Every structure is written in C-alpha cells, then in structure tokens.
Amino acid sequence: MTLRVAVNLLWCVPGEVGGSEEYLARQLSGLALVDPERARVDPTVFALPGYPGAHPELAERYAIETAPTSGSRRPSRVLSEHTWLARRTRRPHPFDLVHHGGGTTPMVGPGPVLLTIHDLQYLDHPAYVSAGKLRYLRFMMPRSVRRAAVVAVPSEFVRGTVIDAFETDPDRVVVVPHGIDVPTGPLEFDEASLRRRLRLGPGPVLVYPAITHPHKNHRLLLETMRRHWTDPDLRLVLLGGKGAAEHEVERSIAELGLSGRVVRPGRVPETDRDALLVMAEALVFPSVYEGFGAPLIEAMALGTPVICGDHPAVREVVGDAGLVLPADDPEAWASALVEVRRSRRELAAAGLARVARFGLDVSATALIDAYERTVEP
Numbered sequence: 227m228t229l230r231v232a233v234n235l236l237w238c239v240p241g242e243v244g245g246s247e248e249y250l251a252r253q254l255s256g257l258a259l260v261d262p263e264r265a266r267v268d269p270t271v272f273a274l275p276g277y278p279g280a281h282p283e284l285a286e287r288y289a290i291e292t293a294p295t296s297g298s299r300r301p302s303r304v305l306s307e308h309t310w311l312a313r314r315t316r317r318p319h320p321f322d323l324v325h326h327g328g329g330t331t332p333m334v335g336p337g338p339v340l341l342t343i344h345d346l347q348y349l350d351h352p353a354y355v356s357a358g359k360l361r362y363l364r365f366m367m368p369r370s371v372r373r374a375a376v377v378a379v380p381s382e383f384v385r386g387t388v389i390d391a392f393e394t395d396p397d398r399v400v401v402v403p404h405g406i407d408v409p410t411g412p413l414e415f416d417e418a419s420l421r422r423r424l425r426l427g428p429g430p431v432l433v434y435p436a437i438t439h440p441h442k443n444h445r446l447l448l449e450t451m452r453r454h455w456t457d458p459d460l461r462l463v464l465l466g467g468k469g470a471a472e473h474e475v476e477r478s479i480a481e482l483g484l485s486g487r488v489v490r491p492g493r494v495p496e497t498d499r500d501a502l503l504v505m506a507e508a509l510v511f512p513s514v515y516e517g518f519g520a521p522l523i524e525a526m527a528l529g530t531p532v533i534c535g536d537h538p539a540v541r542e543v544v545g546d547a548g549l550v551l552p553a554d555d556p557e558a559w560a561s562a563l564v565e566v567r568r569s570r571r572e573l574a575a576a577g578l579a580r581v582a583r584f585g586l587d588v589s590a591t592a593l594i595d596a597y598e599r600t601v602e603p
Contacts, residue, residue, distance in 0.1 A: 229266065231267055231325055233269050236303050238250070252589065274303070331370040340375065344379075376599050383538040404520045434509070511535065512553050523580075533559070547573065547579070
C-alpha cells in the first residue's frame with residue numbers, strides 16, 4: 227500500500243527556523259532509503275515559495291506546491307494554513323493523512339493528522355519567547371495535540387514533556403529521531419584557503435553553530451574564552467543567524483575584549499560548516515534547552531569531539547561520546563580543551579559509533595511507522 231501524505235511546511239521560512247527545518251528535510255530525503263517493500267510513501271509538500279530553491283534535493287524528488295504568499299509574516303503563514311492549505315488538502319484530493327511539521331495544526335482542514343512537535347520551550351522558558359508568539363502557542367498547542375491522531379517528537383525528553391504537559395495518551399506520542407547522512411570517507415577541503423577566507427589565523431578553532439537566541443547560552447562560551455581559554459591564537463567561530471539575543475552577544479564580545487578572537491561568519495554553506503567542524507578542536511554546545519541538538523550528531527559524524535551543556539535531550543543524543551558539563555558555570559569548562567586534546571581519539575571513535583543510531587534510514591523508518599500509526603483504524 228502507498229501512503230499519500232500531505233506535508234505542511236508552511237511554517238518554515240527557509241533559513242530562519244534553525245534545526246527544525248533540517249529535521250523535516252532530512253526525514254523526507256531519508257524516505258528514499260527505506261526498502262519499498264517495507265512501506266511506500268508518496269509525499270506532497272506544501273511550502274512557501276522560497277522552499278524549493280532552498281531544498282532542491284526535495285524539489286527533484288517530490289511534488290512541492292507553493293502557497294500564494296511570501297510568508298514573511300507569521301499571520302500570513304497561519305492564514306494560508308487555514309485557507310489555501312485546507313482547500314488543497316480537502317477531499318477529493320487523494321491524501322491518506324496530513325503531516326503538520328511545525329508544532330501546531332490549523333483549526334480547520336482534513337485528517338487524520340500527524341503533528342510534529344520539536345520542543346516545548348515556551349512552557350519551560352517563556353521569557354525566551356516573544357509575547358505574541360507565547361499567546362499563540364498557549365492557545366494553539368493544547369488544541370493541536372488534541373486534534374492529532376499521533377504526535378511525533380525528536381527525543382524521549384520531548385516525548386515526556388508532551389505527555390506530561392497535555393496529559394496525552396503515551397501511545398499517541400512517538401519518537402522520530404533526527405537523521406543524518408553519515409559521511410563514507412574523509413572530507414576533502416582546502417584548510418589554508420578556508421582559514422584565509424574567514425580570517426582564522428593559524429591557531430586552534432572551536433565551533434558553535436547556533437542562532438543567537440537566549441537559550442543558546444553564547445555568554446558562557448564568551449566568559450570561558452576570557453577567563454580560561456586565553457590562547458591568543460584560539461578562535462571561537464560562531465555560526466548561524468541573528469536571534470533574540472543578538473545585541474547581547476555583540477555587546478558581550480566587545481565588553482570582554484574578544485573581538486579579535488571571536489569569528490562570526492553568520493550562515494555558511496554546508497561544505498564550509500563541515501570543513502570547520504573537521505578542523506575544530508571541538509564542537510562547543512552550551513545550550514540550556516534543546517529538543518534534540520542536531521549539530522551534535524553532525525559533529526560526531528565528522529569525528530569531531532563534542533563539549534556540551536548538561537541538558538536531558540543533549541545527554542540523550544551524546545551519551546558517553548562527549549564531555550557533558552554544567553551549562554551555567556564557566557569554571558566547569560576551564561579544563562575541557564585539555565581533556566579533549568588528551569582523549570580526542572577515544573571521543574572521536576565513540577562519537578562515530580553513536581551516530582549509527584541517527585542514520586537517515588533510521589529516522590525515515592520511524593517517520594513511516596508514525597504515518598502508519600496515524601492511519602490505523
């Protein structure tokens with residue numbers, strides 16, 4: 227049997243929503259890796275006009291219908307879900323289920339519904355969310371969970387928070403982990419050229435790929451750089467876009483005298499990101515809240531050691547394959563680089579072994595299981 231799935235990605239403004247964008251894109255890519263005798267899935271993606279250009283690999287493989295709106299403002303995206311998407315997915319259109327990938331479902335539209343929830347940060351850290359978005363989530367999330375036949379989440383941590391927050395039947399909440407296309411050989415790149423282009427100098431490099439939102443906790447790294455990681459040739463490379471804490475991060479870099487040691491190229495191509503990770507002493511990841519933490523598996527897949535904050539979802543991903551440290555104490559991070567250098571080979575091997583749990587095929591198979599559960603009578 228072929229499952230015909232309408233995938234709602236209208237919430238996704240390409241390049242602006244972080245890991246949740248890659249989460250769904252990778253899952254859809256992974257569907258092609260699953261044995262067709264196991265299950266056949268025929269997705270149609272409903273997205274904003276910029277999505278096919280941002281994800282040409284999906285545009286080549288699947289039908290993508292683009293909404294008649296730029297989606298630059300949240301109200302227009304929500305309106306499109308309640309009007310255009312509802313019309314396009316209503317019968318007689320041939321869909322067996324609708325997959326809403328952005329954490330909420332519109333109030334109208336056909337079912338059955340699979341809902342993906344990435345995290346419930348708005349409950350644990352409401353101060354990190356704008357007032358308007360907080361009101362929207364408080365109104366929509368409980369209703370969306372009730373409307374969904376099945377809820378997919380990226381980790382056991384998020385599964386537990388969803389079950390507890392909404393008193394949801396545990397059988398309705400399933401883990402669909404992040405997936406990654408694990409490299410099959412060494413990454414080839416021109417390190418000297420990359421160092422020159424990004425002005426990294428000849429010294430060691432640390433990488434933190436994260437939008438500058440408050441929960442990403444950039445301040446801890448900056449404090450640690452000032453107090454403990456004082457090698458003048460050491461460069462901390464902050465990748466990612468500008469978030470709600472952007473001005474605070476900029477101010478901290480200046481106040482702590484780190485302007486010459488912190489490199490901020492913003493968003494970079496995936497090839498540059500991977501090359502930076504291969505070059506790096508470590509991926510540093512002090513986030514205080516995650517639903518999963520995809521950069522962790524991206525680094526481990528490239529043999530890069532991980533130094534990360536002690537959060538349940540992060541521990542779930544890293545296991546014993548990285549250094550897990552308190553995310554609120556720069557003193558606890560003081561000797562982390564020494565430990566990584568001493569144990570680099572062991573950490574790299576443990577990370578590569580850990581990544582096997584997060585292959586694209588593993589993620590896609592879990593997604594297919596969620597689809598099949600959604601349409602069960």
